[in-house]
Amino acid sequence: MSKEPTRPRVYPSARATVAEAQCQSDSPQTCSPSFRLAFADQDFLTSDDTRAVRLQLEWQKFDxxxxxAGIDHTIxxxxxxxxxxxxxxxxHTETVQQLLAADPNNPxxxxxxxxxxxxxxxxEYYDYTRQLAARIAAESEQAFGFPATVITGGGPGIMEAANRGASDAGKPSIGLNIVLPKEQQPNPYITPEFCFHFHYFAIRKMHFLMRARSIITFPGGFGTIDELIETLTLLQTGRIRPLPIVxxxxxxxxxxxxxxxxVEEGTIEEKDLQLFRYADSVDEAFDHIAAFYRAHPLTNGEALVE
Incomplete structure (x- = not known):
């Protein structure tokens, strides 16, 4: 059972103090950067010297x-x-075909x-993702033994399909967006109060795993493969508790x-191939997760990462 959500404490006096400090511009002393409150000083907070503080804040806000919200389990x-x-x-294909027809020899x-x-x-993988996410959102508590919330990288494509599937089922879902040179916009199916934005890939990666009860990887590029291989490495080295990888x-x-x-080259062992399973249908993927937790029931409060 999920925990009862608690209301955050608000400190209006701190906010008022920040506003008051920002208005004090009637003397060289109060205009000096040194006079700014530390937690209201953007130059200070974004400096190299406070990187550890920013890492901590990115960790703590999401957690x-x-x-x-009482969310302890994610897929x-x-x-x-x-x-x-x-x-x-x-x-998209039709547009390129029209362009090519006008210039057929353009390589x-x-x-x-x-x-x-x-x-x-x-x-077709967009549809599979949407269907699987909807089923996880609707049936996880009965099939896995715990209520699971879908979590994605928050962007378009497969990520959008997963958040959309949870929305189809009337359930919340999470999106972990990341600051990129080409700005990434959150997809419209993320539950607004669970739409996050990260600067540090490392902290985002940890949050993906902290509450994870399964990792499902659809066809993808560098980012998808990066997350997959990193998770397999953590499993292989025993740094995280076993979980189903699909x-x-x-x-x-x-x-x-x-x-x-x-395996043939000797760089991994044959037993390492058992760290994951392939799936080609929604039922196959869902049933693998369900079978894993029938064999390994989850203990309440059990964390994936120490």
Whole structure:
């Protein structure tokens, strides 16, 4: 059972003090940066010297808000931001086809068409993600033995599909957005009070795992593979408690990462192949998680990471 949410304490006097300090500009002394309250001094808080404080704040804000909401168990769903619904993918392909028709010998547009056609073929994974997320949100307590909340990277594509599936089921979901050179916008299906924004990848990675009860990776690129391999490494080295890892889309994953070749080369052991399972359907992925927790019931309050 989830904990009863607690209301955050508010300190209006602190806010008033900040506002008052910002208005004191009638003397050189009060205008000096040294006079600013430390917690109201943006230059100070964003300096190299206070990086440890910023890391702590990024850790604490998310942890406090989820704890207050009584969210203890999450199912992490990773995948490409570029995999879109079938209708949108088809429009992208059609646009490139029109451009190529006007300039049929353009090699860049030929490659772009191949790229868009490949993504269009993968649009089925958007639907699979949405369906699986909806089922997890609606049935996890009965099937897994605990209520699980879907959590994603907060962006478009597979991430959007997962948040959308939870929304379809009438359940909340979490999005962990990250500051990027090309600004990332949160997808509209994240529950607003659980839409977070991070500067540090490291803290974001830890939050993905702290409450995770399963990791499901759909076809994706560097970011998805980074999260997958890092989790497998933590499992392999015993740094986190065992949990079910599902690689959705056997053909994609076996083509992109040749784990068997790593066994043959001696860089991992054959037993390491048991750290994850492949799935090609919503039922297969869901049933693997359910079977894992039937065999290994979760103890209340059990944390994944020490």
């Amino acid at each position: 406090l808000l989820l704890s207050r 992490v769903m990773f995948g490409s931001a570029r995999i879109r619904p079938a209708d949108i993918a088809a429009k 860049q547009r030929q490659r772009e068409l191949q790229y868009q056609q490949s993504l269009q073929q993968k649009s 690689l959705f889309g056997r053909r994609y994953w076996q083509r992109v990462i040749n784990f068997e070749a790593m």
